[in-house]
Amino acid sequence: MYNFVSPLTIISGAGSLAKLPEQINRFNAKKVMIFADPGVIQVGIVKKVEDVLVGAGITYDLYSEIIPEPPVHIADQAVSALKNSDADMVIGIGGGSSLDITKAVAVLSKHEGTVADYLNLTGTKKLSNKGLPKILIPTTSGTGSEVTDIAVFSLESSKDVITNNYLLADVAIVDPELTYTLPPRITAATGVDALTHAVEALISVNASPLTDALALDAIRRISQNIRTGVWHGSNVKARSELSWGSLIAGLSFYNAGVSGVHALAYPLGGLFKLSHGDSNAVLLPYVFDFVWPSCIEKMVLMADALGVNRAGLSNREAAIAAVKALYDIVKDVGIPTNLQEFDIKEEYIEKLSQDALKQKRLLARSPKPFTIDDIRKVYTAAYNGKLNLL
């Protein structure tokens, strides 16, 4: 038996932002509050959204005190702002950080307490209602946050999440035109995050035929277009393919789950403030170098989706070639392929390993179980930049 959950309405494709007013009007909102980070405002994307709202006679407030990889106190401030506003609907615009805050804020504006009270690992309170209706508009092709009920927050040395169906968007608007101004480095990091969602969903112990179909199509589209999207950002086809790939990777991983790469990536974000995309990218090949023997059939499917020429290869060789293909993508899009290039010292491997082991919810989805020693070995391989296979 399989269960598949997604936002009620997903509108995608170039120009889909124009559908925003009719979606707001469905909820009879009198006023909306936009949550966006300063970077998205600076490049003019929020202005595009404001123009659409003004053109439709919709009044709005704008909240922009959002920072990347937000700690809980930043989300608490956003909750206060919404509680003090007369807005009855929220719109999140941006990358994962802005969308995660928007989801949490929409729900927590109708709850007592702080964001920390509702965290999965350390919180003590339970959510009781879905709060205000929410529309999410991603401006990167990466996190898939627009179709998941997960909001990630930074703690002192790691991360924790709020996950609850109440956080799901009512509407996701995925318009590739909003990604045209993304610089190469962010296109690379967010694109590899999306690819990581797809490959981790594919091998997850909770995968289903539906999540596999979405994951394989996402792997195909992202791997075929990420290099062009990064190095030729004005290529409309590559941007569209990455946008669609990220969306369906998000739907796939939201239902099948991510595992080892994300579990080991969280401590890199928490301890060293690496972006979520970079944290995943630098670990992606090394985690798959560890797990592939436990999921060879899925790795063969992945090899095909990654464009590996399997002629004359055994299934085992095809699985290994898929791991190498993941490494090549990370390298080709200009992301460091070892921890030393991020200035992370070897002495931190033990602390990173202990923190990653706490991500039991994620590690439980891996087809190959991780012991603490396995985790140390994967970090050590990533530190040295050495795949066993090379």
Ligand SMILES: [Fe+2]
């Ligand atoms: Fe992710």
